[in-house]
Each structure stands twice: as structure tokens, then as C-alpha cells.
Amino acid sequence: MTIKPSDTNAPVDRLKIGFVLAKSFTLSAFSLFVDTLRLASDEFDRSGRVLADWEVLGSTRHLIMSSCGVKVAPTSDFVEPSQFHYIVVVGGLLNSDTPIDQDTVNFLKAAAAKNVRLIGVCTGSFILAEIGLMKQHQTCVSWLHYQTFRDRFPDHQVRSDRIFNLDRTRGSCAGGSSAADMAASIVQRHIGHDAARNALEVLQIERARTALEIQPRRPLSIESEDPRIRAVLIMMDRHIEGTITIPELARSVGLSRRQLERLFLSETRSTPALVYRRVRLERAKQVLLQSKAPLIEIALDTGFENASHFSRAFKQTFGQTPTQLRASMAD
Structure with a gap:
């Protein structure tokens, strides 16, 4: 036609x-x-x-x-x-x-x-x-x-x-x-x-969004109007097992690794790697509170190589180990 x-x-x-x-x-x-x-x-x-x-x-x-x-x-x-x-x-x-x-x-x-x-x-x-x-x-x-x-x-x-x-x-x-x-x-x-x-x-819709628009969801509490930041956060959330690399995240929004790191530092005052770890730890915390899954299972599912590494990262972020968090919820 x-x-x-x-x-x-x-x-x-x-x-x-x-x-x-x-x-x-x-x-x-x-x-x-x-x-x-x-x-x-x-x-x-x-x-x-x-x-x-x-x-x-x-x-x-x-x-x-x-x-x-x-x-x-x-x-x-x-x-x-x-x-x-x-x-x-x-x-x-x-x-x-x-x-x-x-x-x-x-x-x-x-x-x-x-x-x-x-x-x-x-x-x-x-x-x-x-x-x-x-x-x-x-x-x-x-x-x-x-x-x-x-x-x-x-x-x-x-x-x-x-x-x-x-x-x-x-x-x-x-x-x-x-x-x-x-x-x-x-x-x-x-x-x-x-x-x-x-x-x-x-239809009272102000404007047409293009195929490049980002779905309206923000993992964590990070607020950014930059669509590249929002897209990368969603990609992190969707690869909670830690299998996507920082260069792959950068390429998904048309940036080099160095450009993505500069963008994150400017917008979030943190690096993509640290934000990705925080995303995975937030999911691990949610699973800890909502299930009785073994720590090693939670650790592996969120991209940590073993339970010891997971516990150290968890305590550094939240101030207590996964075991201590579970114990406090049981009190």
C-alpha cells in the first residue's frame, strides 16, 4: 500500500x-x-x-x-x-x-x-x-x-x-x-x-510516546529523569542473578562503559557496579523477609559466589548480616 x-x-x-x-x-x-x-x-x-x-x-x-x-x-x-x-x-x-x-x-x-x-x-x-x-x-x-x-x-x-x-x-x-x-x-x-x-x-493523552520511551518503573528509590539511567535500572532488576555486565548495560542504552559510569556518577553519585550490587541486595533482603529459603540459595540467586561473600556485602549495606535480620524478625 x-x-x-x-x-x-x-x-x-x-x-x-x-x-x-x-x-x-x-x-x-x-x-x-x-x-x-x-x-x-x-x-x-x-x-x-x-x-x-x-x-x-x-x-x-x-x-x-x-x-x-x-x-x-x-x-x-x-x-x-x-x-x-x-x-x-x-x-x-x-x-x-x-x-x-x-x-x-x-x-x-x-x-x-x-x-x-x-x-x-x-x-x-x-x-x-x-x-x-x-x-x-x-x-x-x-x-x-x-x-x-x-x-x-x-x-x-x-x-x-x-x-x-x-x-x-x-x-x-x-x-x-x-x-x-x-x-x-x-x-x-x-x-x-x-x-x-x-x-x-x-483520549486526554498529552503526547504520543515513541518506542524508545522507558516503562514507568524505578527499582530502588533512585530518582532520575534521564531515560538511560531508568532503562539501565530496569535491566539490572531484570538480571537479578548478576549475569549482565556493565559494558552490556552500557551498550543497551548506546553508551560506552566510561560514558555510563560518568552518567551514573553525575546522576546518582555512585557507580553502575555499586548500584547493581544494591539492586541485587535489595532483592535478597526481600526474599529473606518473605521466605525461609537457605542463605546459600538466596546468595546464588542474586549473583553472589557464596554465602560468606553475600553476608559480608549484606552487612556492609544494611548494618547486619542476613542471619541477624531473620532473627530480629522472629523476635
């Missing part, structure tokens, strides 16, 4: 998106995505499907239950997937072994074979990965689901610092309000900048 320049509003072929809703899908992510399309498709909130069109696809017309209990009915059976520019899989709760049925699996695989772009929203990326459609692509997931994704798909590329990712034929989105940002990015690409901006304004 013809891609419309982002700064014009000339008519183009309608952007067409098909939605696949999993069992217990997240209603907010779906509604924000589809409402961004709706508001970008027409002027003055008339909801006409002028510049965009969409369908909720299903193997049956049975109602699909969202995680909050609201049900949505498919509007179309499965049709030729190549008539859509994107097919968006909206996931939700990870409590079902079969979030979609086999007919839906077959449809998604057929769409992939025809190079239709597939997008996983919220845990929709888990569904695409489960059926073998994300292995060659970097997947963006919520920090909440990062470890689960790594455990299930250890040979996949995954990150939890960005809000969404869109590459050649795949997309993934952390969910929540970032669904509107991803939808706005697609609208801007296919319809125009003005349409994307107007849609978000009606």
Missing part, C-alpha cells in the same frame, strides 16, 4: 487491522488500541471508518471474556489474512494453557506465512512465542512478565525497559496505556501525524 507522509492528511487506502482476543484478555489495552484507530479514522468524533477499519476475528461468534469480566463478541469469522495490514493479538491473564484455540493458531500461522504483520499486546506476545512466531524478533513485555517470558522462552530476545517494539513483521507492546502509543505510531505511519495527535488529544 501507499504510505502516507506523516505531515499530510491526503486520503490513502484504509488502514485495516484485525484483532484476536485471547481468553481473559486485558480490556484496557484492547479498548485503547481500537479507540485510537476509531478517533484517527474520522473527524469530530463521528466514529466513521473513513481512514481505518477493524474487525474482532474469531473461530466462533461466542462472547470472549476479558480479565475484568466484560465480554466482547467477534465481529467477523477468520477471513483471508492478507486483507489486513496488521493482526493484533491481545493477551491478558497467564492462567490458561489454551488462551486461543487451534483454529486461531492456524489462522495466525497462515498470516505469518503471508508476511502480515503480527502484534502481541500485553501477553499476546506470549501467545505468538508459544506458536513459534517470535523467535527471530525482539519481544517487548511488561516488567511484570519479564521473568516469566524468559523462563518460558529462554532462546528468545526479550526486554522490559521499552513500552513497545515494532520491527519488520512483528510487534509487541507492554500493554496498558502503551497500547495507545503503539496504535498512534501505526496511525502516524499509515494515516498521518495529525490523525494520531488528534486521536490522543480526544
Whole structure:
């Protein structure tokens, strides 16, 4: 199709998106995505499907239950997937072994074979990965689901610092309000900048966040407006076992090790290595207080070579050993 320049509003072929809703899908992510399309498709909130069109696809017309209990009915059976520019899989709760049925699996695989772009929203990326459609692509997931994704798909590329990712034929989105940002990015690409901006304004969203925006979560109590610091903190939190190196952390935000160290000293008055150790010790302290796991197990899980090394670092940071902390909680 013809891609419309982002700064014009000339008519183009309608952007067409098909939605696949999993069992217990997240209603907010779906509604924000589809409402961004709706508001970008027409002027003055008339909801006409002028510049965009969409369908909720299903193997049956049975109602699909969202995680909050609201049900949505498919509007179309499965049709030729190549008539859509994107097919968006909206996931939700990870409590079902079969979030979609086999007919839906077959449809998604057929769409992939025809190079239709597939997008996983919220845990929709888990569904695409489960059926073998994300292995060659970097997947963006919520920090909440990062470890689960790594455990299930250890040979996949995954990150939890960005809000969404869109590459050649795949997309993934952390969910929540970032669904509107991803939808706005697609609208801007296919319809125009003005349409994307107007849609978000009606939704009372001040501005569209790009794929480079950092997920709004800060480990520890470190406050920094620098997105590179925030991204590195999340990466540290996601590699709590201590397996990521400082040079790797630096490269993840486009810096050299020396540049990252200068940035941390300027913003946090500490080095990346010391902050990383603090992140791991904070997690160890949390596990100590919430479980009866052996000290050696906690030490190894948080990247310390043995229990003795762990105890020394813990006392240096918190003023008492792990054993003393547990004993004080038992009193």
C-alpha cells in the first residue's frame, strides 16, 4: 500500500487491522488500541471508518471474556489474512494453557506465512512465542512478565525497559496505556501525524510516546529523569542473578562503559557496579523477609559466589548480616 507522509492528511487506502482476543484478555489495552484507530479514522468524533477499519476475528461468534469480566463478541469469522495490514493479538491473564484455540493458531500461522504483520499486546506476545512466531524478533513485555517470558522462552530476545517494539513483521507492546502509543505510531505511519495527535488529544493523552520511551518503573528509590539511567535500572532488576555486565548495560542504552559510569556518577553519585550490587541486595533482603529459603540459595540467586561473600556485602549495606535480620524478625 501507499504510505502516507506523516505531515499530510491526503486520503490513502484504509488502514485495516484485525484483532484476536485471547481468553481473559486485558480490556484496557484492547479498548485503547481500537479507540485510537476509531478517533484517527474520522473527524469530530463521528466514529466513521473513513481512514481505518477493524474487525474482532474469531473461530466462533461466542462472547470472549476479558480479565475484568466484560465480554466482547467477534465481529467477523477468520477471513483471508492478507486483507489486513496488521493482526493484533491481545493477551491478558497467564492462567490458561489454551488462551486461543487451534483454529486461531492456524489462522495466525497462515498470516505469518503471508508476511502480515503480527502484534502481541500485553501477553499476546506470549501467545505468538508459544506458536513459534517470535523467535527471530525482539519481544517487548511488561516488567511484570519479564521473568516469566524468559523462563518460558529462554532462546528468545526479550526486554522490559521499552513500552513497545515494532520491527519488520512483528510487534509487541507492554500493554496498558502503551497500547495507545503503539496504535498512534501505526496511525502516524499509515494515516498521518495529525490523525494520531488528534486521536490522543480526544483520549486526554498529552503526547504520543515513541518506542524508545522507558516503562514507568524505578527499582530502588533512585530518582532520575534521564531515560538511560531508568532503562539501565530496569535491566539490572531484570538480571537479578548478576549475569549482565556493565559494558552490556552500557551498550543497551548506546553508551560506552566510561560514558555510563560518568552518567551514573553525575546522576546518582555512585557507580553502575555499586548500584547493581544494591539492586541485587535489595532483592535478597526481600526474599529473606518473605521466605525461609537457605542463605546459600538466596546468595546464588542474586549473583553472589557464596554465602560468606553475600553476608559480608549484606552487612556492609544494611548494618547486619542476613542471619541477624531473620532473627530480629522472629523476635
